[in-house]
Each structure stands twice: as structure tokens, then as C-alpha cells.
Amino acid sequence: MRKAFIKALTEEAARDKRIWLLTGDMGFSVFEDFAARYHDRFLNAGVAEANMTGVAAGLALSGLMPFMYSITPFVTMRCFEQLRIDVCYQNQNVRVIGGGGGLCYGSAGGTHHSLEDISLMRSLPNMTVVCPGDPREVTAAVRYSLDHSGPMYIRLGRDGDPLIHAGDVTLQPGKAITLRAGTDVCLIATGNILGNTLKAADELLKRGVSVRLISMPFVKPIDREAILSAAGATRALFTVEEHSLIGGLGSAVAEVLAESGKPVRFQRLAIPDRLFKEVGSQDYLRELIGLSPTGIAHSVLALLDRQS
């Protein structure tokens, strides 16, 4: 996803002179081309994320559109108050780009996992939260961001995330993308777990369960219509995300459902509220917590069994 991000940004920067790329000393072997083409719009701000955020806000106050990048925890949590005040409170056109969302840096240990970022970013007023589900959604998110007014958080996965969409995608503000129109259950995924969710839908289909599959890049604003329509048309709703159970996509969908008054079976598939002691690859950790394709399918079937 990071390669898709920098490719899209490099293309758009040729047309849109507002674009700057700021990095907290990250991006080795990926950002060099951008830096060479647009040396006066590329800034390695050093390992100083709080200052980078304030600088980005200052650039935005001057009419520019800075994209500020680092590994997800460092660009959302280390500088959270600068994001809150300098960027969101002042409603500035800063794009916060988190690399390696969720468990991308699985074996790197807890410091590099990013399991609370969606929750935190979602709570900030004015902040739009986008978690692209595949590299094509990343490209679409970068393009969308140029027409968007106000701050945005874009949560990337890793390089090598699978392509899900067959062709180019266009993001509509706050709108979900329906990938499959099934009738038994609805799986709503955000971000880099979309690939496993799609595979889970395939497994479920083999078991005779028809899945409505929705990619929901916008966690905020959330697509109420897509959620409520799925709630009316299928037997159970599941959210899937590589993020904590608390405050992310699952919470956002639960809020919509709870206030709708609709009776609906609903389950969040996410990461339990605990720190990882285990070490291993992203796939290994996904397997452990039930976010492998089989794990997701298993949770769906278990709920359907209980229901019947």
C-alpha cells in the first residue's frame, strides 16, 4: 500500500503544487523518487513528530497541503495533541499518513503495532478517517484527499497487500463499496484485513453461506445507509478490522445499529483488548486472534449456529 500511496502522490504532485510530503525520517527506499522530483516540497522533519505536525499545520495555514508520514503509532499517538489542536481544532488541510497499520509490523513487537489509531483519530473533531482496503483504494484515497477540505487520516497497510478491486476505484465521501451482493450475512471490512475477509467470504460460500461483502474505507464519516440496508437484508452483520475491539469500525457500526432500533445480529471481529505478548508475522498473529480467512469464517458460522 505504501508504494501505491507514493506512486499516486508523485503523480498528483506534478499537477497539484499544494502537495508537500513530510516524513518523520521514514520511507527509505520508497520516497527517494518523490524527493528527487520535488526536492523543494519534500521534507524529512527528523525523528520529531510533534514538531512535524505543527510544521504541517503551519504549511496548511499558508495554503499548502502537507502529507505527513511515519509508522502509524508515531504519526498518530506521539503527536496526538498537535493533531488535536494544530490540525483538527484549526481545521487544516493536513493529511496524516500512517504506514503499517494494525499488525503489519507483527514481529517488531508492541511498540510498532497499531491497534488504537482508528479509535483515536475517529474521536477528533473535523478528522476524516480513511482505511483503504487495497492498493487501488489507496490511490483513490490520495486522489479523493485533494478535493477534500479539512484534516484526513489515511491508514495504510504494508507493501504486498493484495489487490482486491479489478480496476480503478473512486471514493465517494463517506460511502462504502459493495463488493458482493449476498443475502445470508454481511461482512463489513475496513483497511488491510479486506483481503482475508474476501477469502473468508469464499470459504463461507463453499459452506453454502451467501455473503454481502462491503469494503468500508471511510470509518468516519460512516456510511449509515450501507449499514442499515445490510441490517435489513441479511441475517447477521459482522465488522472485520485489524484494530482493537474498542473504538474502531466495530464501534462505529455498533453505534449506528444501536440507535437505529433495528433488531439485528451483530458481531465485531477485531483484536481483543490486550497487549500482544506473542511475537510473529502478521499472518501468524492474525491466525492467533481469529482474523485469518478461516478464523473469520469460523466466527460467522459459530454465530449462525447459535442463531439456528
Add this chain to the structure above:
Amino acid sequence: MSGQQSALSDIARQVRRHVVRMVANARSSHVGSALSIADILTVLYFRTLKVYPDDPWREDRDRFILSKGHACTALYATLALRGFFPEKVLDTYCANGTSLPGHSTMRCVPGVEVSTGSLGHGLSLGCGLALAARRFGQKHRIFVLLSDGECDEGSTWEAALFAGHHKLDSLTAIVDFNRIQAFGDTSEVLNLEPFGDKWAAFGWETKSVDGHDLAALEAALASLPYRAGRPSLLIARTAKGKGVSFMENRLAWHYKSPNPAELEAALKELA
């Protein structure tokens, strides 16, 4: 004192009168922090800064950031006296529905550039403004007023390092060095010395001035940058609570709000 300086000191006195009244009426805090910067703000807005009260957001204006946003009463009073908005608006400070919050907020009234109140934010914003100005080839200057206590914040030093590295010579930081922070003397809480040497080591050209000597302040801000290719730092040696004898250099007046008798006594001294 020359006639001009006498006029300036009269303005500073009026700023202080507004400050004590506003804080007393609102039962709010930080009167000492605001009195401390009254002279600096007076010199900035009536001598140094290129500003346009009738066209407050004109592109070529100098930018001023009050990083110590808790001292906003002094900024509001100075802006009103400079003609950015009517002085009577000051009476609404912190009242329900007011446009004047207890920490300065972006464009809450004409002339307030950014939102501050959490310490350690202003200098980074100033760096961003200075970078953008350089990029656009603009000639305006950026001034950031910090408190000394604010230099406890790591983000202030991140910004100091950044400004020095990028040679942001359109950026001037002024530190209100009154030696008292929220819960003690700066020397006891976290010693900042050798203060000027620290900034110099980060690539800044520094000067020091009596922060209540209007002529000296004006002279210290008359020719910037202090050295081409470097950000400028002016250490303004000040007294917290300056201008009201019983508030001067007293920690309590970081928080205390004058009661009616204290307000009357303060206004008498500032008459």
C-alpha cells in the same frame, strides 16, 4: 523618556488596566503571565509588526503567535487598542457566548492567528509559516512569543532544532523570561540555564533585553534577523505581574484572580 516612548508607555499601561479588569471580572487566572508581556506586545503591535487592523488577514502582514496562550488577555487588549476590534468586546472575556476564550483561539477575533493554550505548540507552527513564506517568496516575518516555563516542553526544542537546521531567518522567537512558572521558580522546577547558550547551540542568534524597557525592546526588534541565515531569539527579562506592586514576582498571581479590593488597588497603581 521621549514623547513617543511616553505614548508607548501609556498604551502599555492601558493594556495592563484592561488585563486586570478582564481577569477580575471573569474570575480567571494568569494575570501575572499577562502583565509580564504587556510591554513586549505594546512594542510589537505599535512599533515592530507590519499589521493592518482594517484588513487583518492581508497576505503580507507579519504573523504573530502567542505561544503562551494563557496570557491572552494581554493580546486581546493590545489588539483592541491597536484597532482590530472595539475595546468594549474586552468586557465579554470568558463570558457565556463570548468571542474571547481564556486561551487564544484561531481567528476568534481579528488578529488572532492560531489556537494556543497547550504549551509547546507555537514555535512549530511558526516554523511551518516561515517555511511556506520562503517557498512562496513572501517577505513577511513570523514572531512567536513563548514563556520560559514553556521551554520545559520537548516540542519547543524539536522546533528550535528544526528552525536552526533550516535557517529560518524570517522567524523570531521572544521568550518572556519571568523566571516563575505554574508551580515554582524555573530554576527550581527544571533549570533552563545556560538558556541563551542552549538556543545558540541550536543555531539561533540570540539577544537579551530588559523586557520592560520599551525603548530597548523597540531597538532589539528594529533590525531582524540578528544574523542572516539564522532564526533570532530575544530573551526578554521580565517580572511576572509587572506593573502591580503586590503581584510582581509572586507565584500566587499565576492563578489568583483579583478580588474587588485588589482590583481597585491595582487600577490605582496603573492610573
